[in-house]
Amino acid sequence: MSEIRVRFAPSPTGYLHVGGARTALFNYLYAKNTGGKFILRIEDTDLARSTDESINAILRSMKWLGLDWDEGPEKGGEFGPYFQTQRLDTYNKYAAQLLESGHAYYCFCSQQEKKDDAEAQGSKYPGTCRAISLADAKKRLAAGEKAAIRFKMPAKEIKFKDIVRGEVSFDGSLFGDMVIIRQDGVPTYNYAVVIDDALMNITHVLRGDDHISNTPKQIAIYEAIGFKMPEFGHISMILGPDGSRLSKRHGATSVEEYNKNGILPEAFVNYLALLGWSPEGDREIFPLEEMIKEFSLSRVSKSAAIFDSTKLKWMNGMYIRSLSDDQLLERVLPFMISEGLISAEEAETKKEWLLKIVKTIKNSFDLLTEAPAKAALFFGEDYEIKTDDPEVAKYIENKEITGKALGFIIEELNAMPEYGPAAVKAAIKKAQKTLGFSGHDVFMPLRVSLTGLSGGPGVYDMFDILGKERVTLRLNNFLKKYTA
C-alpha cells in the first residue's frame, strides 16, 4: 500500500480562519494517524487578492496551532514548488495537452462580470467557442487576439464515493464549460488544484463542504488527463451561533484573534477536533498526541456544527488548570506585561512572588487575557473597594465589627516577632477568641479591606503575597477611610 498523502491548500487572501484551521487539523490528524505526509500548498492564483502578509499570517497560525507540515513553504519537498504561482509552466503544459486531445478549447468571448448579477445566477456558459477549431483559434491568437482556455464539461453523470458522505452524484450537463486558464495565462482554482493534487501524489483530498460541487468538475479533469483519482472527503462547515455561515459579525473568525484573546493553542485544537469528530468513549480533553492515535475519518460528522465559544472558553480553562504554575506563568506573563502590571526585567527578579500569584488566581479565569485583572490586586495600592457589593457594604456599615477586627489584627501584626503564615493564622484565631467573633466576622473585614471584594483570593494568600508592610498599610488605609 502506498503512503497516504494529504494536503491543506489555503489561498492567501486573508488570515487563517477557524473553518480552515479545522480542515487543516483533520488533514494533519489523518496524516499522522496513518503515518502519512501532510503537505501545505499555497493557492495564490488570485493575483489581485493574494498577499505576502496573508501567507505569513497563515504560516504563523499553522505553527501556533502546532500543525507542522512535512512539505511546503519554508520546508520544500520533492514535489515542489508549493506555491501555485511558481507552477505556471506545469499548468500550461497540461492545458496544451487538453487542447490537443480535444478536451479543451480557446474561448474568445469577452470577460463578463456576473458576480452580483442576480439574473445571471444559474446561467452557465453556453459553449459559444466550442465550435472554433484549434487551428483557427491559433491563427486568431497569432493575430493578437486574447483568449482563455475552457474545459469541455462532459454531459454525463459523475459519481464519487465521498469518505464522509458516501455516494454523491451530479449531472455533468448542468455545468458550463469552465475556464481553466485565464486570458492572462493564470490557471483557475478548479484546474490548478487537480494538476497539483495529482502531481503531488495526494491520495486523499479532505476539504470543506463548500467544495463538494466542485468535485465533479475536478473529477472530469482527472479523467480527461488520465490522472489517478484521489479519494475525496468533505467536512461540514462551521456555523455561527445563529446557524448561518460563520462570519465577522459572530465574533472572532481568525485563528490569530484567538491567540490574542488568550486562548491556548492546545485548547483550541482540542475544541476544533471535537467540532465534527468524536472519539470512541466519553473523553473530551486530550492532547494532540492522543488525538492522533485515535483519529478516524469514519467518525467525522456529516452535519454542520455551530461554533460555541462558551465551550471553547471552558476547555481553555481546563487546559489552564492543567498547566503547572511555572508553565502558566510563562503563558500569562506577556499579558501582564502588556497590561502594564510589571516589566519584563522586574518579572525576572520576582519570579517566586509571581508564581504565588499565579497559583492563587489559577482557577479563577478561563482566558489568559483575564489574568491581569485577577492579578492586579497584588500590584499597587489603588485597588477598588466594591462598595456596591452588598457583602462589602455590610462590613463597611458595621463599623464596630470591622473596626475591632481590623484594629486587633493591626496590633497583632505590630507585635508579631516573626511574620509568616503560622503567626498570621494564630493572630486571626486569637482575634476570634478575644473578641468573641465568628470566623466570618474576622475574615470578612480582612477580606474587604485587603481586596475590596466579597470574593476572590483566600485571606491567608493575601497576607502571604502582600507581606506585612502592605497588609498593615491596607488595613490602616481602610480603617481611616471607612470607620473613622
Add this chain to the structure above:
RNA sequence: GCCCCCUUCGUCUAGCGGCCUAGGACAUCGCCCUUUCAAGGCGGCGGCGCGGGUCCGAAUCCCGCAGGGGGCGCCA
C-alpha cells in the same frame, strides 16, 4: 431559478433494527465542600423536524415534505 449536502437536548455529540426508560460534555438550576469567590464533587431540567411506509420491533432502513447550509465566476 437549478443542483448538491445536512437534520438527536439551547450548543457539541454518542447511537449504525431489539442492549434506548435515548448516553456524555458545555450552558443553566440545585446541593455538597468552603473564611469568600472560584475550582472540584453530586444531582435536576432538557432532545430523535414533520408525515407516510418496511418490519414482530425504528432515533436507526425507504419515500415524501419542511427547515438549514453550500454551490451554480476568467474567486478560492
